[in-house]
Amino acid sequence: MADTLTVAGPGPSAPVPEFPMPRAAGCPFDPPPGLGAAREEGPLTKVRLWDGKDYWLLTRYADQRAVLLDPRVSADLTRPGYPLQAPSNGTNNISFILMDDPEHARLRRMVTAPFAIKRVEALRPAVQKIVDDLIDEMLAGPHPVDLVEAFALPVPSLVICALLGVPYDDHDFFQENSKVLIRRDADMADRAAAHGKLVGYLDQLMGEKTAHPGDDLLSGLVARVRSGELTRTDAAQMGVLLLLAGHETTANMIALGTLALLEHPEQLALLRDTDDPKLIASAVEELLRYLSIVHGGRRRAVLADIEVAGQVIRAGEGVIMPNDLANRDPEAFPDPDRLDLTRDARRHVAFGFGVHQCLGQPLARMELQVVYGTLYRRVPGLRAAAGIGELPFKHDGSVYGVHELPVTW
Amino acid sequence: MHVELDEPKCVASGQCVLAAPEVFDQRDEDGIAFVLDEQPAGDTLDAVREAVAICPAAAIRLVQR
Numbered sequence: 001m002a003d004t005l006t007v008a009g010p011g012p013s014a015p016v017p018e019f020p021m022p023r024a025a026g027c028p029f030d031p032p033p034g035l036g037a038a039r040e041e042g043p044l045t046k047v048r049l050w051d052g053k054d055y056w057l058l059t060r061y062a063d064q065r066a067v068l069l070d071p072r073v074s075a076d077l078t079r080p081g082y083p084l085q086a087p088s089n090g091t092n093n094i095s096f097i098l099m100d101d102p103e104h105a106r107l108r109r110m111v112t113a114p115f116a117i118k119r120v121e122a123l124r125p126a127v128q129k130i131v132d133d134l135i136d137e138m139l140a141g142p143h144p145v146d147l148v149e150a151f152a153l154p155v156p157s158l159v160i161c162a163l164l165g166v167p168y169d170d171h172d173f174f175q176e177n178s179k180v181l182i183r184r185d186a187d188m189a190d191r192a193a194a195h196g197k198l199v200g201y202l203d204q205l206m207g208e209k210t211a212h213p214g215d216d217l218l219s220g221l222v223a224r225v226r227s228g229e230l231t232r233t234d235a236a237q238m239g240v241l242l243l244l245a246g247h248e249t250t251a252n253m254i255a256l257g258t259l260a261l262l263e264h265p266e267q268l269a270l271l272r273d274t275d276d277p278k279l280i281a282s283a284v285e286e287l288l289r290y291l292s293i294v295h296g297g298r299r300r301a302v303l304a305d306i307e308v309a310g311q312v313i314r315a316g317e318g319v320i321m322p323n324d325l326a327n328r329d330p331e332a333f334p335d336p337d338r339l340d341l342t343r344d345a346r347r348h349v350a351f352g353f354g355v356h357q358c359l360g361q362p363l364a365r366m367e368l369q370v371v372y373g374t375l376y377r378r379v380p381g382l383r384a385a386a387g388i389g390e391l392p393f394k395h396d397g398s399v400y401g402v403h404e405l406p407v408t409w
Numbered sequence: 410m411h412v413e414l415d416e417p418k419c420v421a422s423g424q425c426v427l428a429a430p431e432v433f434d435q436r437d438e439d440g441i442a443f444v445l446d447e448q449p450a451g452d453t454l455d456a457v458r459e460a461v462a463i464c465p466a467a468a469i470r471l472v473q474r
């Protein structure tokens with residue numbers, strides 16, 4: 001299959017390429033070459049998914065943003081034409097990320113308050129302490145050590161557990177099940193089982209909070225169940241979404257971001273030698289853009305005819321919008337394949353765009369600012385303890401990253 | 410130039426507060442944005458232009474009145 005994807009110059013009779021596409025060996029940070037070829041073809045091409053059906057692929061930043069803002073496209077995976085990641089029986093409901101307005105907005109607004117900029121800023125000292133403590137532990141322990149296990153995963157897990165009111169001691173359980181849920185090749189039964197376990201876990205936890213409420217986010221949802229705004233199942237599903245989205249993504253940005261910096265030593269040096277919050281913030285945006293870890297493409301079903309780049313896309317068709325393409329669009333970001341921590345990358349779509357844009361982005365940004373602003377200064381000799389060719393990359397998941405990153409110093 | 414915010418469209422992303430903290434803030438109860446300074450000028454106006462460009466919900470407009 002890889003052969004057909006590298007064929008140059010797609011003519012009119014070129015076969016429709018399969019999606020997702022493989023990355024090139026030795027270029028773990030760049031989008032798959034097949035996506036670059038699709039861009040060359042034009043703003044709108046077709047790709048074939050696992051179900052054998054063809055869907056529209058939008059290659060340009062501007063078009064992707066316009067469509068993600070358009071109320072005529074739907075995030076509901078039960079709608080005709082929705083480009084499913086994998087077989088689904090429609091039961092793995094993971095709350096409002098797969099809903100449309102007005103229900104999406106109603107549910108989302110129940111949990112937006114704790115993610116407001118000021119509320120998140122107030123957590124910065126606590127996050128700094130988590131990061132400092134984990135680095136202390138790492139430095140005191142043996143090395144090489146797996147940075148994912150020792151640092152990248154615990155930081156966001158500890159943070160989201162505190163915010164939600166989930167006992168961190170249960171992290172093995174929810175991390176294992178999260179992994180299954182986001183694996184592209186997990187079969188339907190495994191995914192349904194993992195989802196069921198997580199919903200059951202959250203439901204039980206929220207049951208306990210009914211009797212002993214705290215000032216955490218889940219206790220807030222429990223209060224909404226009591227007032228009749230939310231069903232118990234809706235609340236548990238929302239809890240699963242927040243728990244899942246809150247640690248997998250940020251963990252991958254920490255580990256993959258560190259690897260990208262180690263591979264670009266002159267960029268790493270900028271971070272190691274600064275305490276300028278502006279430069280650190282800019283580095284976070286640029287790494288989000290450059291790595292575009294939520295790489296499976298935003299996916300939507302078209303509810304009523306829309307026009308994209310002069311072409312009509314019909315109701316009942318499906319569109320896929322890979323942010324690794326948008327974030328490397330030369331019209332939006334000059335010299336897009338260069339990692340440049342000093343560029344203004346704020347307009348990236350690594351958190352998506354439109355009404356579903358990441359709820360947790362203020363938190364993710366703050367965590368990454370603390371991490372990138374601390375780790376390399378405190379461990380200036382940090383280096384990879386394995387060649388890039390030996391590292392296991394997450395080609396199989398809807399969130400890209402490394403399964404392991406052995407480091408030493 | 411006058412800043413207008415279409416509140417029902419806002420998804421509480423906080424992007425405007427990051428881009429132009431002098432001009433935007435968020436409500437305590439649900440993080441929905443509101444305007445602090447309706448007629449920004451100079452550098453602040455440029456920051457508002459950036460907010461207009463990055464608002465994921467296209468909820469902010471700059472209008473001539």
Ligand code: HEM
Binds near residue numbers: 353361363
């Ligand atoms: C660097 C880390 C992160 C990245 C790259 C990321 C990326 C994304 C993306 C691309 C979407 C849009 C999905 C779509 O349009 O279909 C999204 C949505 C979402 N993210 Fe994140 N995310 C991150 C961290 C977080 C964190 C820390 C949380 C905390 C709870 C979170 C919670 C959510 C939720 C709840 C949604 C659904 C929003 C909605 O549908 O309205 N994310 N994220």
Ligand code: SF4
Binds near residue numbers: 423425426440464
């Ligand atoms: S950037 Fe837009 S969506 Fe985000 S808080 Fe401001 S107005 Fe609301």
